[in-house]
Amino acid sequence: MKKGEKIIILIVALVCLAGCGTDNGKATESVVEESSVKENEINTTEQESVVATTEMESSVDEMGTKCEPMKESDAKDFWIDGNTYLIKMRYVMDGEESLFDSDGTAQIHKEREYKDGLIYNIIINSNDGNVKNRSMAHFYVENEKIYIVDDYDSNNEKIKDDYLQLVYQQKDIENDNGKGLYYSIVNIDGITKFKLYTYLVETNYYNNIEWGKERNINFFENGYGAQRDLLQVKFIKKN
Structure with missing residues (x-):
């Protein structure tokens, strides 16, 4: 193989490696971002659930019916x-x-x-x-x-x-x-x-x-x- 051909092959390999590294980085960032969004959604849902449960427990009487107490x-x-x-x-x-x-x-x-x-x-x-x-x-x-x-x-x-x-x-x-x-x-x-x-x-x-x-x-x-x-x-x- 000639010296010039070796140089061309090496350049192509380096470009491919750089491209793969960039794609993997983007993919990793995408996964992290998606995971973070889902975690935030879960935490928000859990907080809303706790609030809703607390409100329900505070407004439900012995009969399980929602009603205001007598003033x-x-x-x-x-x-x-x-x-x-x-x-x-x-x-x-x-x-x-x-x-x-x-x-x-x-x-x-x-x-x-x-x-x-x-x-x-x-x-x-x-x-x-x-x-x-x-x-x-x-x-x-x-x-x-x-x-x-x-x-x-x-x-x-x-x-x-x-x-x-x-x-x-x-x-x-x-x-x-x-x-x-x-x-x-x-x-x-x-x-x-x-x-x-x-x-x-x-x-x-x-x-x-x-x-x-x-x-x-x-x-x-x-x-x-x-x-x-x-x-x-x-x-x-x-x-």
């Missing part, structure tokens, strides 16, 4: 005959296993006056028409305490103590009678939470109530094990 101004003079409140409900129909969700109303009915307090009945109706004029519960309301009345009978001149369950007071309390009944009342930052459940039986009964600062009801729930006869009522605001 203190709506709660003043809660126990007045005829007061009506907008509510959200979750319930199980008799003989059914499916859960139903519906908006509705709850109305305060004064049933009777006693020496130390008043009996009120809270009547609820669902907008879907399934729940009509149902008694959520009877309450015996005193100045400092509120009781749920079991099996209330308006013909009785006096309410038997056995029919009264304390559900509200300012002092914390925890009680277990040792016979299968536990209940507690806890006050935190103006919110009072009542919890009751039975045990030592196959189908446990439970009742939970959250009270606002003005002795209004924010949330009411009762039922039996496996969601039998479940009723949940979230009070939204005065109608």
Whole structure:
């Protein structure tokens, strides 16, 4: 091979190597840039997901429904005959296993006056028409305490103590009678939470109530094990 031909071949080889190096560099830069973009997209998506989850958790109540809590101004003079409140409900129909969700109303009915307090009945109706004029519960309301009345009978001149369950007071309390009944009342930052459940039986009964600062009801729930006869009522605001 002549000397001139060797020089030409060497030049061509160097040009090819330089071209390959440039292409590989561009390819490497492209891969890095693409990887960086994807990583940024993933991080952004993760951040948005965390924000969305946080917002959802902060706005979802015990029933999994998004609704505003009752304002203190709506709660003043809660126990007045005829007061009506907008509510959200979750319930199980008799003989059914499916859960139903519906908006509705709850109305305060004064049933009777006693020496130390008043009996009120809270009547609820669902907008879907399934729940009509149902008694959520009877309450015996005193100045400092509120009781749920079991099996209330308006013909009785006096309410038997056995029919009264304390559900509200300012002092914390925890009680277990040792016979299968536990209940507690806890006050935190103006919110009072009542919890009751039975045990030592196959189908446990439970009742939970959250009270606002003005002795209004924010949330009411009762039922039996496996969601039998479940009723949940979230009070939204005065109608």
